Amino acid sequence: MAAHFxxxxxxxxxxxxxxxxxxxxxxxxxxxxxIISKIEAKITPxxxxxxxxxxxxxxxxxxxxxHHHLWQTLLKGxxxxxxxxxxxxxxxxxxxxxxxxxxxxxxxxxCLECLDVGTTTVVDHANLNCxxxxxxxxxxxTISSGIRSVFCYSVTPRVESWExxxxxxxLLPPWVLGTLEELAAKTPIAGGxxxxxxxxxxxxxxxxMIVATFEKVKSLGIKxxxxxxxxxxxxxGSPVELYHNYGLLDSSxxxxxxxxANANDAKLLLQTNSHVSTTPSTEMQMGHGQPVAFxxxxxxxxxxxxxxxxxxxxxxxxxxxxxxxxxxxxSSHTQKxxxxxxxxxxVYKTVEExxxxxxxxxxxxxxxxxxxxxxxxxxxxxxxxxDAMSSGMVCxxxxxxxAAVVLHSSPADLEMVIVDGVxxxxxxxxxxxxxxxxxxxxxxEEGVKSWRDMAKELVKRRTAMQEKVDxxxxxxxxxxxxxxxxIDESTIVDEI
Ligand SMILES: [Zn+2]
Numbered sequence: 133m134a135a136h137f138x139x140x141x142x143x144x145x146x147x148x149x150x151x152x153x154x155x156x157x158x159x160x161x162x163x164x165x166x167i168i169s170k171i172e173a174k175i176t177p178x179x180x181x182x183x184x185x186x187x188x189x190x191x192x193x194x195x196x197x198x199h200h201h202l203w204q205t206l207l208k209g210x211x212x213x214x215x216x217x218x219x220x221x222x223x224x225x226x227x228x229x230x231x232x233x234x235x236x237x238x239x240x241x242x243c244l245e246c247l248d249v250g251t252t253t254v255v256d257h258a259n260l261n262c263x264x265x266x267x268x269x270x271x272x273x274t275i276s277s278g279i280r281s282v283f284c285y286s287v288t289p290r291v292e293s294w295e296x297x298x299x300x301x302x303l304l305p306p307w308v309l310g311t312l313e314e315l316a317a318k319t320p321i322a323g324g325x326x327x328x329x330x331x332x333x334x335x336x337x338x339x340x341m342i343v344a345t346f347e348k349v350k351s352l353g354i355k356x357x358x359x360x361x362x363x364x365x366x367x368x369g370s371p372v373e374l375y376h377n378y379g380l381l382d383s384s385x386x387x388x389x390x391x392x393a394n395a396n397d398a399k400l401l402l403q404t405n406s407h408v409s410t411t412p413s414t415e416m417q418m419g420h421g422q423p424v425a426f427x428x429x430x431x432x433x434x435x436x437x438x439x440x441x442x443x444x445x446x447x448x449x450x451x452x453x454x455x456x457x458x459x460x461x462x463s464s465h466t467q468k469x470x471x472x473x474x475x476x477x478x479v480y481k482t483v484e485e486x487x488x489x490x491x492x493x494x495x496x497x498x499x500x501x502x503x504x505x506x507x508x509x510x511x512x513x514x515x516x517x518x519d520a521m522s523s524g525m526v527c528x529x530x531x532x533x534x535a536a537v538v539l540h541s542s543p544a545d546l547e548m549v550i551v552d553g554v555x556x557x558x559x560x561x562x563x564x565x566x567x568x569x570x571x572x573x574x575x576x577e578e579g580v581k582s583w584r585d586m587a588k589e590l591v592k593r594r595t596a597m598q599e600k601v602d603x604x605x606x607x608x609x610x611x612x613x614x615x616x617x618x619i620d621e622s623t624i625v626d627e628i
Contacts, residue, residue, distance in 0.1 A: 258331060398430040
C-alpha cells in the first residue's frame with residue numbers, strides 16, 4: 133500500500149536545535165506514512181497529499197508521559213484528599229475488583245484522556261496483573277486507542293482476600309513470566325506502536341530471584357524496566373543503589389519519583405545513564421517528597437522525564453505537571469534566598485527547560501530520542517497542532533510560542549493530535565475509536581464508538597465499581613496493607 137501523505141502547511145513549528153534550544157520557525161511539515169519526511173519553508177504538495185491549513189497554529193511534538201497507570205479510569209476522583217497509604221487500598225489494590233472487561237474500559241479511558249490532552253507516548257506501569265486476561269484486555273484497549281505506549285507488564289501483588297486483608301503469597305507463580313513470554317511472542321504489537329516493557333517493584337525479593345527475573349525479561353527483547361522509588365522512608369533503601377549492587381543498573385532502568393535520591397544515587401544515575409520520571413501532582417500530594425527533576429542539589433535534569441502517575445488522582449495533562457513542577461521549583465528556590473533576606477537576581481528554570489522535560493527529555497528517558505520528542509525529519513509523526521488564536525494563547529503565541537504552550541494553554545486549545553501519522557483528535561474532538569482493532573490480543577469488545585458512547589460505558593462501569601468498593605472496610609484494608617508492606621504504623625502521625 134502506498135504511504136499516505138499529509139502536509140501541515142503554514143504553521144509555526146517548535147523545532148529543537150542541537151543544544152535543545154527550541155526555535156519557533158514558520159514552515160511546512162510533510163508526513164509520509166508514520167514519519168516526518170520533510171520540513172521546509174514551502175513544500176509543494178503532490179496530488180494525493182492531504183493538506184491541512186495551519187495558519188495561526190503552533191505545531192509542537194507530542195508529549196511523552198514517562199510514568200502512568202493507565203487502567204485506573206473507573207477510580208477517578210476517589211483520591212483527591214488521600215495520601216499514598218490511603219491510596220493503596222482505594223486505588224492500587226482495586227485492580228482485583230476489575231474484570232478483564234473493566235480493565236479494557238479503564239485502560240481505554242486512560243489512553244483517550246492522554247490523547248485528548250496531547251500525550252502521544254506513554255510509559256504504562258501496568259500494575260494490573262490479576263490474570264493473563266487482564267493484561268491482554270489492557271493491551272487490546274491500548275492498541276484500539278491509537279496511542280504510542282510502552283506497556284510495562286508488571287509483577288503485581290494480588291489480593292487473596294479483602295476481609296481480612298491478605299495478599300497471595302506466591303508473587304511469581306509460573307504463569308506470571310509465562311504470560312510475558314506469550315506476549316513477547318506476539319511482538320511487534322500494532323506494528324511496533326505498542327512496545328512491551330516490564331514493571332518491577334518487588335525489590336525485597338532475594339538477589340538471585342531479581343537477577344534471574346531481569347535476565348529472563350531482557351532475553352525476551354524487553355528494553356525498558358520501570359521501578360517505583362518513593363523516598364518517604366516506608367519502603368527500605370534506595371533501589372538505585374540496590375540495582376547497582378546487583379549489577380542491573382543501566383540505561384534500560386527508569387525509576388518513578390526517586391524522591392529519596394541522594395548524591396550517590398544521582399552519581400549512579402548519571403554514570404549508568406539510567407533515568408527518572410518525576411510526577412509532581414502525586415508526589416506533592418501523597419507524601420512522596422519533593423519532585424527531583426529540577427533539583428538544584430541533585431542536578432539530574434538531563435536524565436529526567438515527567439509523568440502523570442494516576443489520572444485517577446489528577447489530570448492526564450503533562451503540561452499541568454510541567455507547570456506545577458516549574459513553579460514549585462521556583463518557589464523552593466526563592467524561599468532559600470528569602471530565608472537569608474535576599475532575592476534571586478534571575479528566575480529559576482525556564483519554560484523551555486520545562487517544555488524539554490515533557491518532550492525530548494521524556495524521549496531520552498525511554499531511550500527513544502532518535503525516534504521521538506522533537507519535530508525532526510526521520511522521526512515518528514507524533515504531532516500536536518495548537519490554536520494560537522484561542523482566548524488563552526492569543527498574544528502569548530505571537531511573542532513566545534513555548535511560553536504560550538507551557539503557561540497559557542489548556543487542553544481545549546489543542547486542535548489536532550497526530551500519533552504515528554494518524555489523526556486521533558481533530559477540530560478539538562477525539563476521533564471515533566474502532567474497538568475491533570485490538571482483537572488479536574483480546575476479543576471482548578468490538579465496533580466503532582464515539583467518545584460520548586465510550587463515556588457512557590465508563591460511567592456505567594464506574595457505578596458498578598463503586599458498589600464493589602463501597603463494600604470494603606477501607607480503614608481495615610489500610611491496616612492490612614501496612615502490615616503486608618511492613619510499614620511501621622507509628623511513623624504515620626497527625627502532626628510533628
Ligand atoms: Zn506510580
